Amino acid sequence: MADDRGSDFYAVELVGVSKHFGNVVALDNVSLQIKQGEFYTLLGPSGCGKTTTLNIIGGFIPVTSGTVRINGRVVQDDPPYRRNVNTVFQNYALFPHMTVAQNIGFGPRMKKVPQDEIERRVERMLQLISLPGFGDRKPAQLSGGQQQRVALARALINEPDVLLLDEPLGALDLKIRKQLQGELRNIQRKVGITFVYVTHDQEEAMVLSDRIAVMDRGKVVQEGTPTSIYHHPANRFVANFIGESNFFNGKVMDVAADEVTVEVPGFRQPIRVLAKRPVTRGEMVTVMVRPECMVLIPDPSTAERRDLVNMVEGVIAKAAFLGMYTQIVVELTNGTTALIHQPGGGELESAPQSLLGQSVTLGWRVQDGRLLVD
Amino acid sequence: MAVVERIAGEEEPTGRIAVKSTQRPSPLLWGLLPIGLLLMGFFLIPLSVMVLYSFWRVEGFDIVRDWTLDNYAKFFTLPAYRVVLLRTFLISLAVTIIALVVAYPFAYFLVRHTSPRWQRLFLVLVILPFWTSYLLRVYAWMSILGDRGLINQALLFLHVIKEPIRVFLYNQYAVVIVFLYLYLPFAILTIYASLEKFDFTQMNAAADLGATPWQAFRQVLLPQTKAGVITAFIFIFIPMLGEYITPKLVGGSGGLMIANQVVNLFRGFQFPQGAAITFVVVLGIIVFLIAAQKYLRIEELYRR
Numbered sequence: 102m103a104d105d106r107g108s109d110f111y112a113v114e115l116v117g118v119s120k121h122f123g124n125v126v127a128l129d130n131v132s133l134q135i136k137q138g139e140f141y142t143l144l145g146p147s148g149c150g151k152t153t154t155l156n157i158i159g160g161f162i163p164v165t166s167g168t169v170r171i172n173g174r175v176v177q178d179d180p181p182y183r184r185n186v187n188t189v190f191q192n193y194a195l196f197p198h199m200t201v202a203q204n205i206g207f208g209p210r211m212k213k214v215p216q217d218e219i220e221r222r223v224e225r226m227l228q229l230i231s232l233p234g235f236g237d238r239k240p241a242q243l244s245g246g247q248q249q250r251v252a253l254a255r256a257l258i259n260e261p262d263v264l265l266l267d268e269p270l271g272a273l274d275l276k277i278r279k280q281l282q283g284e285l286r287n288i289q290r291k292v293g294i295t296f297v298y299v300t301h302d303q304e305e306a307m308v309l310s311d312r313i314a315v316m317d318r319g320k321v322v323q324e325g326t327p328t329s330i331y332h333h334p335a336n337r338f339v340a341n342f343i344g345e346s347n348f349f350n351g352k353v354m355d356v357a358a359d360e361v362t363v364e365v366p367g368f369r370q371p372i373r374v375l376a377k378r379p380v381t382r383g384e385m386v387t388v389m390v391r392p393e394c395m396v397l398i399p400d401p402s403t404a405e406r407r408d409l410v411n412m413v414e415g416v417i418a419k420a421a422f423l424g425m426y427t428q429i430v431v432e433l434t435n436g437t438t439a440l441i442h443q444p445g446g447g448e449l450e451s452a453p454q455s456l457l458g459q460s461v462t463l464g465w466r467v468q469d470g471r472l473l474v475d
Numbered sequence: 476m477a478v479v480e481r482i483a484g485e486e487e488p489t490g491r492i493a494v495k496s497t498q499r500p501s502p503l504l505w506g507l508l509p510i511g512l513l514l515m516g517f518f519l520i521p522l523s524v525m526v527l528y529s530f531w532r533v534e535g536f537d538i539v540r541d542w543t544l545d546n547y548a549k550f551f552t553l554p555a556y557r558v559v560l561l562r563t564f565l566i567s568l569a570v571t572i573i574a575l576v577v578a579y580p581f582a583y584f585l586v587r588h589t590s591p592r593w594q595r596l597f598l599v600l601v602i603l604p605f606w607t608s609y610l611l612r613v614y615a616w617m618s619i620l621g622d623r624g625l626i627n628q629a630l631l632f633l634h635v636i637k638e639p640i641r642v643f644l645y646n647q648y649a650v651v652i653v654f655l656y657l658y659l660p661f662a663i664l665t666i667y668a669s670l671e672k673f674d675f676t677q678m679n680a681a682a683d684l685g686a687t688p689w690q691a692f693r694q695v696l697l698p699q700t701k702a703g704v705i706t707a708f709i710f711i712f713i714p715m716l717g718e719y720i721t722p723k724l725v726g727g728s729g730g731l732m733i734a735n736q737v738v739n740l741f742r743g744f745q746f747p748q749g750a751a752i753t754f755v756v757v758l759g760i761i762v763f764l765i766a767a768q769k770y771l772r773i774e775e776l777y778r779r
Contacts, residue, residue, distance in 0.1 A: 159683070161679070181682060181683060182682065182685055182687075187683055187684065188679075188680075188683045190676055190679065190680055192674070192676055194674070194676040194677050194679065194680035195677075195680075196677060196680075196681075196694075196695055196699075197699070198698045198699050207681070207684050207686075207694075208684040208685055211681075211684060211685040211686045211687075211690055212685055255680075255684065256683075256684075259684065259685070
């Protein structure tokens with residue numbers, strides 16, 4: 102379905118878009134390229150500009166400067182109804198006085214589509230959202246999850262070039278949200294329409310998206326697939342926002358061809374990390390290590406794993422068994438703390454509480470560290 | 476400690492909540508006793524007496540208890556009565572419709588474009604006239620519309636006219652203007668109440684789905700604020716059918732309404748005729764209310 106929509110063009114393209122509200126800069130020179138049929142997520146904390154970006158694509162607010170293209174057509178001066186874009190609102194905004202079928206058929210009805218064709222399309226939509234036979238009900242008779250699906254169908258029936266979704270699952274219980282995430286992804290694959298999704302929930306973004314744009318203070322700080330963003334965060338903000346991280350601040354001691362050595366005050370030995378970005382000797386840098394990459398070494402003298410070249414010492418301050426893994430907080434010799442996720446709990450042999458106060462060594466491989474410049 | 480169990484899976488639909496009916500209506504009935512007595516003594520019994528009167532006739536200054544339909548026949552055949560009834564109906568309808576057309580955009584403006592603080596101020600201003608007596612407000616309008624009133628003084632001052640003109644007062648237009656002033660607050664308050672409850676993101680959704688502003692109003696906003704409009708209609712139209720003072724003070728002979736006629740009949744000791752006219756109007760109102768109840772569903776205003 103996406104193929105016949107002129108795939109030479111990006112579904113949505115923002116070039117140097119800025120938006121000022123009085124003195125407040127909501128968006129600062131944002132450029133994005135969203136591909137045809139992509140599930141694209143704008144992710145960030147509240148106030149980062151993600152909803153503003155969505156509203157600019159939808160045409161609900163004008164840009165201060167920059168260019169917006171939808172399917173290659175410049176649209177930043179077009180009102181919402183001249184753009185073939187539909188929106189799923191956070192509170193669903195279903196029409197309570199209409200039946201489910203009337204709600205879903207609203208768009209085609211406004212465009213004077215013949216009644217029998219509307220009925221056919223509504224029926225197809227009800228199948229798509231797995232609510233066949235619900236056409237005659239009123240929205241108030243549906244659960245929150247069902248209402249959300251009706252809102253989705255009401256937008257999709259118009260076959261938009263792009264569907265905008267503004268935290269559509271935000272008002273739902275965790276369990277229903279998880280279930281709907283899967284459905285949303287399936288429906289998007291089935292219809293092949295480009296989805297632009299706004300959320301502040303990093304887990305939701307990871308589960309749903311083909312690509313994610315992480316936003317912070319009106320800027321896109323990183324754009325990429327969930328895995329690339331997780332494994333190669335562009336900066337400390339991204340590393341912190343997506344997943345959990347440990348940070349070690351230090352000074353570059355030595356720069357080799359593929360490896361950088363960083364001296365962290367208070368650590369007995371320097372940290373070795375892959376040189377994925379250019380740094381110079383003496384520069385202040387941050388090394389990031391994910392909690393699941395760190396390994397607890399009870400006794401370094403008998404360590405079997407030679408690849409754990411980075412080692413720091415500390416004392417276990419907290420430990421909690423979480424089923425899939427045991428979460429351990431270690432107070433390090435430099436006064437900071439490190440978070441570790443130890444798979445399972447069997448290796449520890451004893452209850453987490455008994456670990457408290459134990460002196461340990463943490464190890465990780467050269468390739469597990471990430472060099473961040475800011 | 477109470478154990479609250481939640482059933483996992485799909486949530487319960489929020490719409491229908493089953494209420495177990497308890498078979499003890501007696502407390503409710505006791506509660507109805509005072510108002511029942513009041514209604515009986517001051518409304519139903521006098522009304523019944525009036526209905527009886529309407530089937531009797533009068534001879535000189537005596538009521539003769541002969542059963543007759545003459546009073547009703549006369550009401551429907553004498554052109555003078557028909558004219559006044561029609562005028563009453565048209566004035567009431569005109570005032571009601573103008574009030575709704577003025578009140579709706581104003582209430583919309585309040586809800587959509589003013590801060591809560593200004594909304595409160597505006598609403599106080601809307602209610603403010605109720606702090607003065609009805610009669611005073613009508614007199615105030617007489618002093619605006621009258622021979623030496625504000626309008627005439629202004630026109631004289633501007634040399635538009637050489638002496639006061641009398642087109643402003645003592646006709647049905649004066650009646651409409653004064654009634655509009657008197658009844659507009661009811662329309663504003665009821666429509667405001669229904670607009671205030673409305674979730675306006677629905678209007679964004681309608682626009683997003685390709686509805687023009689007019690389509691969005693007709694298909695989304697108006698149907699959901701219908702209850703407020705109908706309530707306003709009822710609050711204005713029905714009391715207006717019984718209005719007496721305003722037409723008498725500002726209506727002249729051309730602006731008299733049905734209640735003035737009834738009063739004249741009672742003054743002239745034509746109790747049966749007056750009662751018949753009153754009862755026809757009451758019946759009309761009852762029929763209208765039943766129709767409104769059935770087709771327009773007033774009770775939706777009190778839902779949620």
